[in-house]
Amino acid sequence: MDGISYALTAVTTPSVLLAAAGGVLWGILGGALPGLSPSIAMALLLPFTFDMTPLAAIVMLTGIYIGAEYGGSIPAILIRTPGTNAAAATVIDGYAMHQQGRGGEALGLSLVAGTIAGLVGLICLVLLTAPLSALALYFTPPAYFALAIMGLSVIAALSEGSLVKGLIMGIIGLMISTIGTDPLSGVTRFTFGGAELLGGIEYIFVMLGVFAVAELMSKMAEGDDEEGITKSVARVKLPGVKKLWALRGALGIGTGVGIIEGPIPGAGGTVAAFLSYNEAKRWSKTPEQFGHGAEEGVVAPEAANNAVTSSALIPTLTFGIPGSNSMAVLLGGLLIHGIQPGPMLLSTRPDLVYGLFGGLFLSNMFMLIFGLLLLGPAVWLVNRPKPYLTASIFMIVLSGVYSINQSLFDFWVVLLSGVLGYGMKLLKFPVLPLILGVVLGYMIEANYRRSLLLTNGEHRVFFENPLSLGLLLCAGLIIGLAVVSEIRRLRHGRRATQE
Amino acid sequence: MRNVTLVVSAALFALAVGYWISADSISESRLAGAVGADGFPKVLGVALGVLSLILAGQTLFESYIVPARDKAPVQEEAQDASSAWRGHLRAFGLIAIGIAYVLLLPYLGYMVAGGLMLGAVATYAGLRPSLATLLFAVCGGLCFYLIFVKLLQIPLPAGFWPGLVN
Numbered sequence: 051m052d053g054i055s056y057a058l059t060a061v062t063t064p065s066v067l068l069a070a071a072g073g074v075l076w077g078i079l080g081g082a083l084p085g086l087s088p089s090i091a092m093a094l095l096l097p098f099t100f101d102m103t104p105l106a107a108i109v110m111l112t113g114i115y116i117g118a119e120y121g122g123s124i125p126a127i128l129i130r131t132p133g134t135n136a137a138a139a140t141v142i143d144g145y146a147m148h149q150q151g152r153g154g155e156a157l158g159l160s161l162v163a164g165t166i167a168g169l170v171g172l173i174c175l176v177l178l179t180a181p182l183s184a185l186a187l188y189f190t191p192p193a194y195f196a197l198a199i200m201g202l203s204v205i206a207a208l209s210e211g212s213l214v215k216g217l218i219m220g221i222i223g224l225m226i227s228t229i230g231t232d233p234l235s236g237v238t239r240f241t242f243g244g245a246e247l248l249g250g251i252e253y254i255f256v257m258l259g260v261f262a263v264a265e266l267m268s269k270m271a272e273g274d275d276e277e278g279i280t281k282s283v284a285r286v287k288l289p290g291v292k293k294l295w296a297l298r299g300a301l302g303i304g305t306g307v308g309i310i311e312g313p314i315p316g317a318g319g320t321v322a323a324f325l326s327y328n329e330a331k332r333w334s335k336t337p338e339q340f341g342h343g344a345e346e347g348v349v350a351p352e353a354a355n356n357a358v359t360s361s362a363l364i365p366t367l368t369f370g371i372p373g374s375n376s377m378a379v380l381l382g383g384l385l386i387h388g389i390q391p392g393p394m395l396l397s398t399r400p401d402l403v404y405g406l407f408g409g410l411f412l413s414n415m416f417m418l419i420f421g422l423l424l425l426g427p428a429v430w431l432v433n434r435p436k437p438y439l440t441a442s443i444f445m446i447v448l449s450g451v452y453s454i455n456q457s458l459f460d461f462w463v464v465l466l467s468g469v470l471g472y473g474m475k476l477l478k479f480p481v482l483p484l485i486l487g488v489v490l491g492y493m494i495e496a497n498y499r500r501s502l503l504l505t506n507g508e509h510r511v512f513f514e515n516p517l518s519l520g521l522l523l524c525a526g527l528i529i530g531l532a533v534v535s536e537i538r539r540l541r542h543g544r545r546a547t548q549e
Numbered sequence: 550m551r552n553v554t555l556v557v558s559a560a561l562f563a564l565a566v567g568y569w570i571s572a573d574s575i576s577e578s579r580l581a582g583a584v585g586a587d588g589f590p591k592v593l594g595v596a597l598g599v600l601s602l603i604l605a606g607q608t609l610f611e612s613y614i615v616p617a618r619d620k621a622p623v624q625e626e627a628q629d630a631s632s633a634w635r636g637h638l639r640a641f642g643l644i645a646i647g648i649a650y651v652l653l654l655p656y657l658g659y660m661v662a663g664g665l666m667l668g669a670v671a672t673y674a675g676l677r678p679s680l681a682t683l684l685f686a687v688c689g690g691l692c693f694y695l696i697f698v699k700l701l702q703i704p705l706p707a708g709f710w711p712g713l714v715n
Contacts, residue, residue, distance in 0.1 A: 214604050218561060221597045225568060228593070232586035235578035239586060240571060263647075270643045270674065271636035437674035438685060441667045444643070445693055448650065449663070453703040461651040465644055472640060477557055495589045502584055 056401045057408030065103060066405070069110035070412040075420050077117020081133045082125055082428075083450055088118035088134055090453070092379040096386070104387035105402055109409030111383045115376050116168060116359045116413045119319060120421060123160040123352055124428050128153055129443050131262035136319030136355035138257055138485055139327040143340060143347025150343050157428070158288040159297075159345055160352040161421040166294075167305040167353035168414040171360030174309045176407055191504065192511050195497035196521035198490045201321045203525035204328040205483040206532030213536040216483045219474065223487020224494070226251055233496040234503070246459040253488040255451065255460055259467020260474070260481050262447045266440055267472040288422075293345075300330040300346035301353050308357025313364040320489055322358050323351035324482075328528070360410060367391050367403065554608045561601035569594030646670055658708025659698060664690025 060066050073095070080091030092114045099107035122134030127144035140160065147156040189197075205220040206213060229240045230250025241247040294301065304326040311322035330350035331340045340347050366377045368391070384391055389402065396403050451460050474481055505511045512518050572590035650666040657665070668686030676682050697703045 214600055214607060218597065218600045218604065221593055221600065225590070225593050225597070228590050232575075232578075235586050237576055237578045237586040239575050239590065263644075267640035267643055271640040273636065273639060273675075435676075437671040437676040440674045441670035441685075442689065444647070444670050445663055445667055445689065448647065448666075449659075449693055449697045449703075449705070452705055453697065453701065456704060458651060458655065461647070465647050465651075468647075469641075469644060476637075477553065498589070499584050507584075 054404075056404035057411070059401075060105060060109070060405035060408035061412050063105075065106040066109050066409055067412065069102065069106040070113045070409050071416050071420075073110035073113025074117035074413050074416040077114035077119075078121035078124075078417070078420055078424060079117075080114065081118030081121025081137075083133060083446060088115050088122075089376040089379050091118050092376055092383075096379060096383060099383060100386065104384075104389055105405045105409070107383055107387055108380070108389075108402070108406055109413070111380050112359070112363070112406065112410055113413040113416070115380070116356070116410070116417055117420070118376075119355045119359050120161065120164045120352075120417055122355075123164070123348075124157065124424075127156045127160065127348070128428060128431075129262070129439075130265040131443065131447065132257060134319075134355075135254060135257065135489070136323050136351075136358070138261070138320065138482070139323040139351035140348055141261060142327070142482065143342075143344045146341065146343035147345070147348065152287075152343065154425070155287040155289075155345075156348050157425050159348050161418065161425065162289055162294065163297075163301055163304065163349040163353045164356035165414055165418045165421075166301060167308060167357040168359060168417065169411070170305050171309055171312070171357035172407065172410050172414065174357075175360045175363060175410070188517055190515065190518075191497040191500040192515040192518040193521065195494060195501055196512060196515075196518040196525070197321075198493040198497065200521045200525040200528070201325060201490050202486060202494065203528040204324050205486055206529045212478070212480070213532060215479045219479050219481070220483035220487040223256075223484040223489075224491045226256060226484075226488050227253075227491020228495070233492060234499050246457065250492075251463055251488070252454065252460075253485065254454065255463040256467045256488050257485055258447055258451060259464045259469075260471030260484065262443065263464060263468025264471030264475055264481075266444055266447075267468060268475060269436070269440060297345055297349050299333055300326075300350040303329045303333065304350035304353025305357045307350075308354035309361045311354070312358040312361025319355035319358040319362075322354040324486060326350040326354035332528075332531070363406075363410075367395055367406075551608050551612050555605055558601045558605035558608065561604070562598055565594050565598035565601060568597065642673055643670065646673060654708075655706050656708055658710055659705035660690045660694040661708060661710075663693050667693075 076095060077088065077091055081088060092111050095110065095114060099110060102110065118134060119136055122132055122137030123140045123144065124133060126132040126137040126140040127148050130141055130145040132138040132141055144156045144160065147153060202220065205216050227250070229247055231238055231248055238248060289297070307326040307329060308319070308322045311319075311325070327340075327347060327350050330346045331337050331344075334340065334344070334346050336344065362377055363380075366381055381391065389395070389399065447464070448461065451464050452458075454460065471481060473479075474484070501511050502508070512522060569591055572587045572594055575585070575587040575590070577585055577587075646666060646669050649669075650662055653665070654662045664686045667689040668682055671682055671685055672678055676685075694705075698705050
């Protein structure tokens with residue numbers, strides 16, 4: 051009962067209300083700007099929290115995180131540019147819906163699914179803080195390796211009809227991830243003597259290139275011929291209860307995957323979004339619609355990355371272990387205000403923990419309100435004349451690139467990735483496996499080698515660890531199903547040709 | 550398309566070989582553990598090599614089972630190819646503008662280089678050079694400057710302008 055009282059006090063405190071509203075608004079805007087990740091959006095406002103009460107400061111930072119995860123889906127749907135890494139999976143069907151003149155519907159689905167998942171995630175955070183934290187402790191290097199392999203196995207399902215091409219792009223993504231300093235020995239690899247490559251290639255640059263720049267190049271190649279692209283103005287359309295009930299499977303999958311992935315350090319919203327997309331496709335009655343504007347393809351990843359915003363707080367608050375960059379910034383915010391996160395936090399500062407839960411509820415509500423208010427202008431903006439839009443998007447992308455490291459070198463990476471993405475599109479090579487490879491490469495290699503370091507090179511460890519074994523079996527199942535589907539596709543194609 | 554895929558397969562195979570050779574030259578470290586810094590890249594090199602061969606094989610197999618009569622008339626094919634190449638050139642023009650922007654940015658500063666880029670891309674994308682285009686470039690450059698430099702406090706290059714003032 052004390053907890054409810056703390057939460058109610060928090061939601062009725064003007065400073066907390068203002069902090070939640072300001073945080074969410076800034077988060078949506080920051081998330082919508084490609085290159086400005088949730089962590090950067092949080093870090094930019096961190097200095098402004100110095101004069102706030104600890105609770106208001108933490109609520110504002112988490113509000114930014116929640117807002118940014120939703121904000122990332124706006125450019126993903128409207129301009130095929132994920133504003134955040136976690137919105138990359140939303141691009142596939144969200145943008146396809148927009149091309150069919152259903153952009154407003156996709157935005158509405160993303161907003162409502164995100165809000166519902168965020169609230170469900172919050173309930174789980176309140177109820178399951180202690181048990182889920184215990185699960186995070188079982189994640190040793192072999193389990194992390196297996197988790198990343200499971201994430202990578204999604205490639206098999208995302209290969210858009212050509213498993214070999216998908217695997218090739220996945221391998222190229224993994225190759226890109228090996229550029230830079232070796233995670234274990236510190237030896238430099240594939241840097242060609244350049245200092246700029248020592249830190250490796252950040253995947254946000256690859257994403258901006260293969261998604262945004264490649265799309266702009268395609269638009270340029272199309273010229274004035276806009277055949278196939280709707281000219282009607284998209285209107286914001288929120289899904290009704292009936293529609294949501296029809297999409298309950300994808301919503302449940304996204305929310306569930308997000309809640310489970312959130313507390314696992316390193317997994318985060320990106321892996322959760324891709325995994326939930328794959329699962330939603332696998333369990334869908336109409337999997338063939340995925341990639342061509344399936345509503346489930348928007349609902350599942352958006353629910354997953356918003357559910358993560360609540361569940362990711364579990365290890366940060368209870369162990370002081372930040373599982374992502376955003377959580378690291380939040381941890382910094384807690385420490386600035388003299389709060390030491392850890393197992394004792396709930397007993398020493400229940401007002402803060404339960405107050406934060408109240409603040410999270412507020413932030414989710416504000417996300418719905420601001421999301422609705424900002425959707426109209428966003429849709430209007432995207433319906434402006436093509437030359438203005440193309441120039442502005444290119445400018446946003448290039449400005450966002452510089453904001454990350456303040457390095458001119460990053461521009462070359464983005465432009466080169468754009469050329470690569472354009473080439474892939476022409477040759478019908480799927481883009482998403484490349485992104486997954488770049489995102490998961492470090493996690494796979496570092497944990498594989500760490501595991502072998504602990505066991506003197508014994509590979510048995512991956513099968514002796516129950517969590518690792520379970521995850522590897524899941525990965526095997528996903529790959530097996532995709533291979534069967536590929537064989538069926540080839541046979542069907544052959545039969546059709548013979549007929 | 551099949552010929553192109555075969556060329557791409559060959560290029561990927563060459564990439565795999567080059568990558569493997571580069572991986573083989575990675576220096577060894579005592580800190581590396583059971584699998585050295587070159588272990589993972591070498592596996593990737595081999596995997597890419599094998600997959601590129603499979604892609605080539607798959608393409609040849611598909612060309613064997615699909616009869617040649619499905620092909621479009623030669624003249625029509627040549628016309629399509631010519632218009633496609635024009636499209637690709639237009640696409641690479643955007644990259645050329647991007648390159649020019651990156652080269653000019655340190656000298657002209659974010660606001661001026663940005664304004665020039667906005668005007669150049671808008672014109673290249675089909676807008677006629679007019680007062681409206683000029684206004685778009687000037688206001689756009691200023692707007693982006695205010696958002697990224699003033700509001701977000703991102704230290705984008707200022708160019709040589711501050712030197713003139715001092």
